[in-house]
Amino acid sequence: xxxxxxxxxxQLIRLLVYWSFCEDHRxxxxxxIRRLEYPGCWEIDVPSLNAPEADPMQKFKVETFYSNTVIxxxxxxxxxxxxxxLASRQKPESNKQVGAMKHDVIIKDAWPESEKDVNDDKRDxxxxxxxxxxxxxxxxxxxxTYPTLEAGGRVCFSRDPHSSxxxxxxxxxxxxxxLLGDLLVDINNSESSSTEAPESRxxxxxxxxxxxxxxxxxxxxxxxxxxxxELIIVVADAMRxxxxxLENCKILHRDISNxxxxxxxxxxxxxxxxxxxxxxxxxxxxxxxxxxxxxxxTLPFMSVNNLENNGNKRTSLDDWESLIYLLCWIGTFGLRxxxxxxxxxxxxxxIGRWTSGTLETIARSKRTDLDSEGNFANITSQFYEDSGDIxxxxxxxxxxxxxxxxxxxKDCKGANILKxxxxxxxxxxxxxxxxxxxxxxxxxxxxxxxxxxxxxxxxKNRADNDAAIxxxxxVELEKHAKLAKDSLRNGxxxxxxxxxxxxxxxxx
Numbered sequence: 163x164x165x166x167x168x169x170x171x172x173q174l175i176r177l178l179v180y181w182s183f184c185e186d187h188r189x190x191x192x193x194x195i196r197r198l199e200y201p202g203c204w205e206i207d208v209p210s211l212n213a214p215e216a217d218p219m220q221k222f223k224v225e226t227f228y229s230n231t232v233i234x235x236x237x238x239x240x241x242x243x244x245x246x247x248l249a250s251r252q253k254p255e256s257n258k259q260v261g262a263m264k265h266d267v268i269i270k271d272a273w274p275e276s277e278k279d280v281n282d283d284k285r286d287x288x289x290x291x292x293x294x295x296x297x298x299x300x301x302x303x304x305x306x307t308y309p310t311l312e313a314g315g316r317v318c319f320s321r322d323p324h325s326s327x328x329x330x331x332x333x334x335x336x337x338x339x340x341l342l343g344d345l346l347v348d349i350n351n352s353e354s355s356s357t358e359a360p361e362s363r364x365x366x367x368x369x370x371x372x373x374x375x376x377x378x379x380x381x382x383x384x385x386x387x388x389x390x391x392e393l394i395i396v397v398a399d400a401m402r403x404x405x406x407x408l409e410n411c412k413i414l415h416r417d418i419s420n421x422x423x424x425x426x427x428x429x430x431x432x433x434x435x436x437x438x439x440x441x442x443x444x445x446x447x448x449x450x451x452x453x454x455x456x457x458x459x460t461l462p463f464m465s466v467n468n469l470e471n472n473g474n475k476r477t478s479l480d481d482w483e484s485l486i487y488l489l490c491w492i493g494t495f496g497l498r499x500x501x502x503x504x505x506x507x508x509x510x511x512x513i514g515r516w517t518s519g520t521l522e523t524i525a526r527s528k529r530t531d532l533d534s535e536g537n538f539a540n541i542t543s544q545f546y547e548d549s550g551d552i553x554x555x556x557x558x559x560x561x562x563x564x565x566x567x568x569x570x571x572k573d574c575k576g577a578n579i580l581k582x583x584x585x586x587x588x589x590x591x592x593x594x595x596x597x598x599x600x601x602x603x604x605x606x607x608x609x610x611x612x613x614x615x616x617x618x619x620x621x622k623n624r625a626d627n628d629a630a631i632x633x634x635x636x637v638e639l640e641k642h643a644k645l646a647k648d649s650l651r652n653g654x655x656x657x658x659x660x661x662x663x664x665x666x667x668x669x670x
Contacts, residue, residue, distance in 0.1 A: 535568075
């Protein structure tokens, strides 16, 4: 405000008056998360999954959890403002019980972009996890490799925080509309023409909804793994879950990254992978040609299609491509990023091009790196050491690259875009009948036509065969994971690289 003018002074006074009449939730107070000074923990309400359908107040029912540990804080002014808590259903009664609290769920609290109507919200993580729970077949191999939804939904609360829903049914949903009121243009006047891009994004206004979910099991980050061999076992479990969820639930994850692949320890001391965070996931229709052009993913693990934001169909191959980048990143910098150099040195590495420059520049670098075994060796040759397990990892990522990129199907080989002239006719290839004037002019016109250039993108063409290629990549990954398990079971971590040629065959 320009307080030297009358208009500026009036604006400031108006703002102060508005603030004085604001409800608590518009000032940032969240009545669904409360700090209990004694015994010293957080009390968190999460929308319930178990409320009866016939209950008109169903969406206002909650389950209450207790947390003494915040593992992700919202440290930004804008965006999703994601926070994560380790929590328990059991309410502690003393400081001692808080210190000894056993966590059984992880609570994620966030403000993702959404549609105003929950039925139009195609990227709703709660809906995806419900579908997964319904359609996934329980089994020893897949149990614990994807989240189980314990509670979750859109956050709602009473305008009067001191009343119950039975006394005051005037509950509101926590979203940008309820926060900003008349300041927010109604962004959902017209139906979205896209099944995945929020109408808010199209109109340049971020319409966000406050969502909270509680899931189990609780995973640990990859940096807590003990070895590269454990990493290979974990990602094999996660990608098996990815494959089965896509096949059985028709849900594509779309964000394979170091933060979304986690693990848990078994009672025997082994590891099991866990694929989390279905915030960017979408439902896919079998045989659909829809492109799903909206960008998703995490730098430096974004696929070429997502970096370019092109018109190519997004498939499971984009996620497999992201996995290759993730494994290369860890192979270069270590599980705990302990081998990461300073910024200048990192940018001098081949893999440093995956994070510097524009998204289009990064995409061109990745196309070049993936295009051939020789180019890709520029990446794997800079892995942080030459131990057996690192060479084993290098063998794995090259096998995955080869299975994805070196395809023999028509126009599917390689990663770079090719240009091929079509429509041009050589004068020498046309037989001229100089006695027939009409034929002479017709043939002459054919020769004079300018050739057109066909753009051949292997990433686009491979999408038609994504299921078969993904299946082959999973077979190769699980083959390596089995060898890693055998190695750890036999008590040695450095896998003897000399026998790799005997145990691993190049994919056809």
